[in-house]
Amino acid sequence: MGKQACFIGTAGWGIPTRCRQDFPEPGSHLERYSRHFPIVEIDTSFYKPHRRETYERWARSVPEHFRFAVKMPKAITHERRLAGCDDLLDSFLQEVEGLGAKLSVLLVQLPPSLSFEPDVASGFFDMAGKRTQTRLTCEPRHPSWFEAEAGALLADRRVARVAADPAPVPAAASPGGWPSLAYFRWHGAPRVYYSDYDAESLARFSGQMAAAAASGAEVWGIFDNTAGGHALGNALKVETMIRQALLPSPTRGEGRSAFQITFNSRNARPSATRS
Incomplete structure (x- = not known):
């Protein structure tokens, strides 16, 4: 069986009361979270900058295998709308590079009103x-980004297109762009950011991740339904589902597969650079 990299996490590392038993003390919420999951998405960077020293402190508080995705500021994506933002990107990169080798993905989420313009x-x-x-992974929400020209442009520049739920158009439910990275973001439905996902939805997500991993992509799955405190519980359930779906039976006498070693949160090593 070939090596398959499939990683589960959440947007932020808050631990609601209902999940405390799964993330025992001691330690900060990030330290406790990182003892179980191998990845996390920082989305507070969308709203406000964090000092480089803050990123350095976060990097020091997690295991060596742990990796971060960081969301680009809205000043770049929503205010300047990807145009004339060299200075803002330089400042952002100077900050996030405090994560060092633990910085793995930068998320570019676009406003629903931003249509695809090839030159921009x-x-x-x-x-x-x-x-x-x-x-880089990009989460566009205007329908024009899901046409063939936009997909080809992203793929040519090694930019993965996020698979999102709820999907603004049907094509948005599947990964696109650069095929080596499949990045899923589940925002909660029917109420975005608040709703808990039912078992049927979680099974569908795990199936999508398993299929993407089988194609050879490195797969990230991020639950963003954090407002009601459901993200962490959903992540734990999907983690279990994926293990059951993809791990070979230990009775075969083959020992631990490359996928088992990669998936296990204490051994997972998502790539920190483009590969």
Whole structure:
């Protein structure tokens, strides 16, 4: 069986009361979270900058295998709308590079009103590619980003397109762009950010992740339904489902597979650079 990398996490590392038994003390919430999960997405960076020293402190508080995704500021994506933002990106990168080798993905979430304009998109992603080797994933929400031209532009620049739930258009439910990284973001439905996912939805998500991993992609799954405190519980359930779906039976006498070693949160090592 080939090596398959499949990682589960949440947006932020808050631990609601209902999940405390799964993340025992001592330690900060991030320390406790990182003893179980191998990845996390920092989304507070969308709203406000964090000092480089803060990122350095976060990096020191997690295991060596742990990796971060960081969401780009809204000043870049929503205010300047990807145009003329070289200075803002430089400042952001100077901050997040405090994570060192534990920085693995940068998330570019676009406003629903931002349509695909080839010149703007190519200008931004070309500029970003010259400034950082960190992998990029883009979550567009305007329907024009799900046409073939946009997908080809992203793939050519090694930018993965997020698979989102709820999906603004049907194509948004599946990963696109650069095929080596499949990045899923589940925001909660029917009430975005608040709703708990039912068992049927979680089984569908785990199936999507398993299929993406089988295709050879590195797979990240992030639960963003944090407002009601459901993200962590959903992540724990999907983690179990994926193990049951993808891990070979130990009775075969083959020992631990490459996928088992990669998936296990204490051994997982998501790539920190583009590969």
